[in-house]
Amino acid sequence: METLAVHAGEQVSDPDGSVVFPIYQGTVYRSAPGESYHDIQYLRLNSTPSQRYLHDKLAALEGAQAAVATASGMAAVTTILHTLLAAGDHLLVGDVLYGGTHDFLAKHADRLGWEYTVIDPHDPSSWEAARRPNTKAVLVETITNPLMRVGRLPELVAFAKASGLVSVVDNTFASPVNFRPLAAGFDLVFHSATKYLNGHSDLVAGSVAGSTELVDSVRRTLNIYGGTLDPHAGFLLARGLKTLALRVREQNATALALAEFLSANDTVSAVNYPGLADHPDHAVASELLSGFGGMLSFRLAGGVAAAETFLSSLTLPAVAPSLGGIESLVTLPARTSHAGMTPEARAAAGVHDDLVRFSCGIEHVDDLVADLSGALAKV
Numbered sequence: 001m002e003t004l005a006v007h008a009g010e011q012v013s014d015p016d017g018s019v020v021f022p023i024y025q026g027t028v029y030r031s032a033p034g035e036s037y038h039d040i041q042y043l044r045l046n047s048t049p050s051q052r053y054l055h056d057k058l059a060a061l062e063g064a065q066a067a068v069a070t071a072s073g074m075a076a077v078t079t080i081l082h083t084l085l086a087a088g089d090h091l092l093v094g095d096v097l098y099g100g101t102h103d104f105l106a107k108h109a110d111r112l113g114w115e116y117t118v119i120d121p122h123d124p125s126s127w128e129a130a131r132r133p134n135t136k137a138v139l140v141e142t143i144t145n146p147l148m149r150v151g152r153l154p155e156l157v158a159f160a161k162a163s164g165l166v167s168v169v170d171n172t173f174a175s176p177v178n179f180r181p182l183a184a185g186f187d188l189v190f191h192s193a194t195k196y197l198n199g200h201s202d203l204v205a206g207s208v209a210g211s212t213e214l215v216d217s218v219r220r221t222l223n224i225y226g227g228t229l230d231p232h233a234g235f236l237l238a239r240g241l242k243t244l245a246l247r248v249r250e251q252n253a254t255a256l257a258l259a260e261f262l263s264a265n266d267t268v269s270a271v272n273y274p275g276l277a278d279h280p281d282h283a284v285a286s287e288l289l290s291g292f293g294g295m296l297s298f299r300l301a302g303g304v305a306a307a308e309t310f311l312s313s314l315t316l317p318a319v320a321p322s323l324g325g326i327e328s329l330v331t332l333p334a335r336t337s338h339a340g341m342t343p344e345a346r347a348a349a350g351v352h353d354d355l356v357r358f359s360c361g362i363e364h365v366d367d368l369v370a371d372l373s374g375a376l377a378k379v
C-alpha cells in the first residue's frame with residue numbers, strides 16, 4: 001500500500017520531466033476523429049490528463065479495475081444511486097447511514113420513484129424478507145458513525161451475490177488501508193475523499209471504484225449530472241493520497257491507545273472502538289479489517305455538562321465536525337451530525353447527549369493522552 005500510494009498512476013508527463021504530475025488546467029483538448037462523446041477530453045467528462053492520473057492512483061489503492069473521482073462524497077453516493085436505480089426500483093440500506101446519504105434518500109427517493117428498505121447489517125436472517133422482486137442494490141457503511149459498528153459484511157456480500165444485487169459500500173471511515181471492499185466481494189466502493197483519502201481537511205472530494213463496467217456507467221452518469229472534481233482539488237487529493245498508508249497506520253495506533261486510556265479512566269462511562277475486546281463488533285472487525293480506524297467515541301460519567309467541560313478544556317484538538325485529517329478533531333454528535341433527530345430517536349440510536357466523538361490526527365500519542373488526561377481531570 002505504501003509503495004502503491006507513492007507510485008501508482010504516476011506518469012512521465014511533460015517534456016521537462018517533472019517528477020510530480022502537473023495540474024492540467026485546460027478544459028478542452030484536440031480531439032481525434034471518430035471519438036465518442038464520453039471519450040472527448042473535457043473537464044466535466046472526467047477524461048483530462050490530471051483526472052486520469054488521479055483515477056489510476058485511486059484504482060490502484062482500491063485494487064480496482066477502475067475508479068473515478070467526484071466533486072464530493074455526496075456526489076459519489078448520489079451518482080452511484082442514480083446509475084443503479086430507475087423509477088420503480090428498490091434499494092436495501094443499512095440502518096446507520098451518513099446523515100447526507102440518509103437525508104438524500106428521505107427527501108428525494110420518493111420523488112425519483114425509488115423505494116428503499118432499512119436493514120440491520122448485523123442480522124443476516126432478516127435480509128431475505130426485506131428483498132423484493134424489484135430490489136437492485138444494497139448500500140452499507142464499513143464502520144458506522146458515531147458508535148463505530150461493523151456489520152456482517154461477508155454475509156452481506158454473499159447475500160447480494162446470491163440475489164443478483166449490486167453491493168455498494170461507503171468505506172470512508174475505514175479507508176482502503178483498513179478495508180479493501182472489492183477484495184471482500186463488494187461490487188462498488190465509494191469514499192468521501194474529503195476525509196482520510198485527502199487527509200488534510202482542505203478539500204471536498206469523493207471517489208468511486210469497482211469493475212471497469214460499473215465505474216464506466218457511474219462515470220457516464222457523472223458526466224451528465226456534472227459532479228466532476230476540479231483539477232486543483234484533484235491535484236491536492238493525489239498529493240494527500242501519497243501519505244495515506246502512513247497517516248492511517250499512525251491514526252489506527254493512536255485511536256487504539258486513546259481507547260485503552262479512556263477505558264481505564266473513571267470519568268469515562270463507555271468507549272466505542274472496534275479494536276477494544278468489549279466492543280460488540282470486535283470479532284467481526286478483527287476478521288474483516290486490517291486496522292480498526294482512527295475514529296472513536298465515548299461517554300462521560302458526568303453527562304452532558306462534563307462533556308462540554310471536557311471539550312472546552314482540550315487544547316490540541318479543534319472542536320469541529322468532519323474527520324480523517326492530520327489534526328485531531330472532537331465533536332458532540334448530538335449537537336452536530338445528529339442534531340436533526342429528536343432526543344428520543346437519538347437515545348434509541350445510542351447517540352446520547354454526552355457522547356463525544358474523536359477523530360485522531362497524527363499528533364504524538366503522548367501529547368494527546370496528556371491533553372485528554374488534563375481535560376478529564378476538570379470534569
Ligand SMILES: *Cc1c(COP(=O)(O)O)cnc(C)c1O
Nearest residue numbers: 072073074098172192194204205
Ligand atoms: C463526510 C461523509 C460523506 C459525505 O462526504 P462529503 O465529501 O462531505 O460530500 C459520506 N459518507 C461518510 C461516511 C462521510 O463521513
